[in-house]
Each structure stands twice: as C-alpha cells, then as structure tokens.
Amino acid sequence: NAGVTQTPKFRVLKTGQSMTLLCAQDMNHEYMYWYRQDPGMGLRLIHYSVGEGTTAKGEVPDGYNVSRLKKQNFLLGLESAAPSQTSVYFCASRDLTSGRVPTRSYNEQFFGPGTRLTVL
C-alpha cells in the first residue's frame, strides 16, 4: 500500500495563477483533510471531507476550494494564488472510529509527504 500520496511535491506560482493539488489514499478511509503548515503555527485545517461527495470548511478556508468526487481522492484548488498562500500543504486521511474502547489508533490521521508551494 502506498498510503497517502500527494502531487506535485513542489510548485512555484505567480500571483493570480491557479492550480490544483491532488491527494490520493489507498486505505479506503472515509475522512480526508487538507492542512497548511507555516513556521511556528503547527498545522491548520483548510477543508475536510467525511465521505465521498461531501466537504466542509476548516479553520482557514478562504482562497481555497476542494472536491471529493471519488472516495480515494481529495483535491485542493487555488483559483487565484496569493503570496500569503506560500506554505507546505499536507493531506491526511483517517478511518471511521471503530469499537467502543479507544485504541492507540483512535482518531489517528495518516499524512502524505506534503507539497511545498511558493507564490511569487
């Protein structure tokens, strides 16, 4: 299993350009997430999805759109990139919580390797 994969790994955009980041997972997970990571700020949730065809806003959704047309894929779009969107973007997935007794893996999110985006 490849786990969670992200494409591309690196990208440089000019202000105003658009792009789509692709996340794919082969673990049949229901939940998928998009985060951005900036120095000293940990990970901040952009959008997430609790199943195919559904999406919801996270903490910092402005300037981003997402789509979950297939269960295994979660796309993050930037319609008009801005320098403030320079960041490292991480996708994550997790399975539905199962069992009444939480285990080590309770709520565990599996992360991709990240996409480093620079907007000039």
Added chain:
Amino acid sequence: TQLLEQSPQFLSIQEGENLTVYCNSSSVFSSLQWYRQEPGEGPVLLVTVVTGGEVKKLKRLTFQFGDARKDSSLHITAAQPGDTGLYLCAGAQNAGNMLTFGGGTRLMVKP
C-alpha cells in the same frame, strides 16, 4: 491565539539529557495525540491519550494527559540523536472529526 499552546518552541540538548515538552489549553479535549514529524515528511502518530490522568509509555517517551483533559506533556529520557524532529500535539473535541494542532516543538539532540 492558538487553542493549543506548546512549549518550548525550540529545544537543543545533548545526547543523554532528559526533556519535557508541554501542550496546554483552556479547552477540554476528548482525546489528545502526539505526532512526530521529520524534515520533508508528514507527521506520524506516536500516541493517543483519552482518559484524564492517563500515562502512556513508548520506550523512552512518557506521555501524560492532564486530569482535566486540558493539557498534556511528553517526557523523553536519555534523548538520542534519532529523537530529533518536530513534535506536535493535537486535540480532538466531541466526535473527533477534526484535530486542532499546537504550534510544535522543534527538538535537536546533538551527539
């Protein structure tokens, strides 16, 4: 202001020393996780704590969840260079669909 505050932000120690990283909040969490992230990679789960006062050990790492489930600590005994990385705490509230991450503690262990 972040919901989860981690301290310290940076820590540079010599191999063999002990250290503690703190994760504090004014909010109650149903569960709290610790992740470790290495350069160029995504975070990887170390442990999940659920019960107030719970203590879990993972080899030389000891994790504690506060009695009121608002804070947590990670203690590393006899740190090794392989412990170098970014440590992130993350809390879940209610159904746990979303995690709130702390700002991270960047640890460097020098040989």
